[in-house]
Amino acid sequence: MSVIPFTSARCRPGPQAHSEICARCSVRQLSICAALPDDDIGQLEAIMRTRTIAPGDRLIEEGAPRRHVFTLTSGMLRLSSDLPDGRRQIGDFLLPGDYLGLADDKIYAQTAEAVMPSTLCSFAVKDMEALMASSPALRDRLYALTRRALQEARESQMMLGRLAPVEKLASFLLLLTRRLQRHGQPHNPLALSMSRTDIADHLGLTIETVSRSFTKLKIQGLIALPEAHLVDIRDRNGLIAVAGLSIDED
Amino acid sequence: MSVIPFTSARCRPGPQAHSEICARCSVRQLSICAALPDDDIGQLEAIMRTRTIAPGDRLIEEGAPRRHVFTLTSGMLRLSSDLPDGRRQIGDFLLPGDYLGLADDKIYAQTAEAVMPSTLCSFAVKDMEALMASSPALRDRLYALTRRALQEARESQMMLGRLAPVEKLASFLLLLTRRLQRHGQPHNPLALSMSRTDIADHLGLTIETVSRSFTKLKIQGLIALPEAHLVDIRDRNGLIAVAGLSIDED
DNA sequence: CGTGATTTTGAGATCATTCAACGGGCGTGG
DNA sequence: CCACGCCCGTTGAATGATCTCAAAATCACG
Incomplete structure (x- = not known):
């Protein structure tokens, strides 16, 4: 349950290698990548690292500085908050294609742990912000995903409260x-x-x-x-x- | 508790009149307006209507097509969802300066009603989207507000669940x-x-x-x-x- | 095939809800 | 001006549902 180090490797350079990874990705049409046409997907690959985590492993911790954002490509994650006395609230489960880091600003607001063996694409926040600045489609998609997440959180409020x-x-x-x-x-x-x-x-x-x-x-x-x-x-x-x-x- | 018609009037044209309204607004530095410098605030005023509603009055209804977004300038609103059997969940209370319509996409996901006598600025979605397209600062601010709303919804989940x-x-x-x-x-x-x-x-x-x-x-x-x-x-x-x-x- | 973790089931206790009554504030109307 | 009624909030008592504690059953893993 401890934070594990990055075990991933940089994407190999070269346009052929780039386009292959994302082009054959199973969540290509689901995740934020869908905002980018095949010709531009290399920009995302260039700033991307892939990562694997085992069940129970913690990817990010509540309160830690937000330096990376992720796209889940396989498996499942849980987003949770803890109370000092051990009570826990799981705000959401992440499915392949889901983006991790929608709500967070300077620090992570929730802990993210693997429910099952999972793979992710990891992006440095700086790189992603730069890419968003140059790609309106990407930015708009992230915004739309955030709105949807907010809607689902509201549904969850009804579920929990009533x-x-x-x-x-x-x-x-x-x-x-x-x-x-x-x-x-x-x-x-x-x-x-x-x-x-x-x-x-x-x-x-x-x-x-x-x-x-x-x-x-x-x-x-x-x-x-x-x-x-x-x-x-x-x-x-x-x-x-x-x-x-x-x-x-x- | 019924939907009341618009009783507002278009802002008078002319740069002087424009800058006066928002410049003296009590939520000028709180709401999305803060994203615009004084020189540009006229763009917002140009597409704005003001509106007043009485306690209990319904501003927007869950499920209705989203045609307007709002900034609350005084009073208080409640955002709620209802179950067929009458159970109700209030997702959030809106304070002066808060924006109404962050989570909604094509239709309103929640009902908005006045808790006390309230005044708002009303914007047509089309106008606001056009303005957002031309003003990155405004767009970014709305995005930031959406993220904050999501964070607060997550806090609320913990509150309700645990x-x-x-x-x-x-x-x-x-x-x-x-x-x-x-x-x-x-x-x-x-x-x-x-x-x-x-x-x-x-x-x-x-x-x-x-x-x-x-x-x-x-x-x-x-x-x-x-x-x-x-x-x-x-x-x-x-x-x-x-x-x-x-x-x-x- | 055994061991430990997870899930299910059971029984009792606790706590929020339900049902009911009381009190205060406010507006209306006498 | 006062009386009445209504709405809202508070308090009380009892019910009932979920939680807690405990044990059995099932599953996963070595």
């Missing part, structure tokens, strides 16, 4: 499938990478209540749990009905 | 004083414009629990309540200790 445990869990499952779908990832049998503790810390519950809520959804026939981390959504509309939150049907 | 009622209330009072201070408004005896119901809907509690939490803070000698809507913070450090959330001591 929903009952079962409603929270149903909403969480639906929101996760929606995001996975958008990111072009499998979502029919929903693979939950995070632990029950993580889910509890995201929904403002205890692990026992999360587990009981899973059981309730199971008993109602809305989901099936072939494994603890595999959720088969049997009745999506029924799940939406208990969720309370209005989930877009896209 | 704090006990008394901690929530203590945090709320401290965060409000901090914001009032930043906005150059009186905050020593804290004037709460919103009702107990609003506070409850913001903290994810019932009004009874809010009231009881006030009483607890009173009994502990941390605050005094000369009136129900006037909070005298007697022991700020004690309040911070109860809050749990780390409140900057600026």
Whole structure:
């Protein structure tokens, strides 16, 4: 759980090598990279390092000076804040293609840790800011992503403040499938990478209540749990009905 | 509580008239206007309308197409979302100088209502976008405000998910004083414009629990309540200790 | 196949909610 | 000017739901 050093290597120089990395990247059309046409993607590659982290490893720590921003290319991250007495709130889970560092200014406002083995593109803040200054499309995309993150945080406020445990869990499952779908990832049998503790810390519950809520959804026939981390959504509309939150049907 | 029509008038033309309005505005240095020097503020005035709304009146409605954005110049607004069964979550209260429309994209994600008599500057989205395109400073300021809003939403997530009622209330009072201070408004005896119901809907509690939490803070000698809507913070450090959330001591 | 971590289930305790009543402030109307 | 009613906030009592504590069951890993 300690901060691990950079183990990455600079991208090899040369336009061919550059265009290959990003061109074949699985999140090319999802992340901020989508703002740049193939011809310009080399600018991003030039300031990029790749990085791998193992489950539980801490990528950035709350309160540390913000020197890097990231794009998650595979795996999953959790963004969390801690209270002195150990209570934890997971503000968000990051999916491949998501950008890390949207809310932060001079210092990181949240801790980022890997939920599962993950790979990222890392950028020095200075480099990214310079690139944003020269690329309006990139800047606009980051701005749009920030607005979306704010919208999702507002949804989360409703979830945390006004929903009952079962409603929270149903909403969480639906929101996760929606995001996975958008990111072009499998979502029919929903693979939950995070632990029950993580889910509890995201929904403002205890692990026992999360587990009981899973059981309730199971008993109602809305989901099936072939494994603890595999959720088969049997009745999506029924799940939406208990969720309370209005989930877009896209 | 119904949507009221525009009762405002276009700004009178002429550079003199323009510069007077904003130049003497009390939130000139707080709002997005601060991004523009006095010489350029006329561009903002040219696309601006002023507007007044009464307590309880609805300015914008969740789900409606986003055609206007606003700067609050006096009073207070609440941003809320509703569940079909009537449950409500107030995501944020807006103070003079705050911008309304940061998170929204094509449609408004939240309802905005006046907590007290309020005045605003109104801008057509099209006009504002055009101005943003021509004024990097304005655009950057809006981006910075969005990031800050996201940070505050994350703080709110912690508050809603992991704090006990008394901690929530203590945090709320401290965060409000901090914001009032930043906005150059009186905050020593804290004037709460919103009702107990609003506070409850913001903290994810019932009004009874809010009231009881006030009483607890009173009994502990941390605050005094000369009136129900006037909070005298007697022991700020004690309040911070109860809050749990780390409140900057600026 | 055993060991430890994770998840699930159970029982009791705690705390916020619900339901109810009381009191104060304010505006209206007599 | 006072009385009345309404809205809002506070307080009380009891319910109920989640949390806490505890144990069993399942899973992951070596």
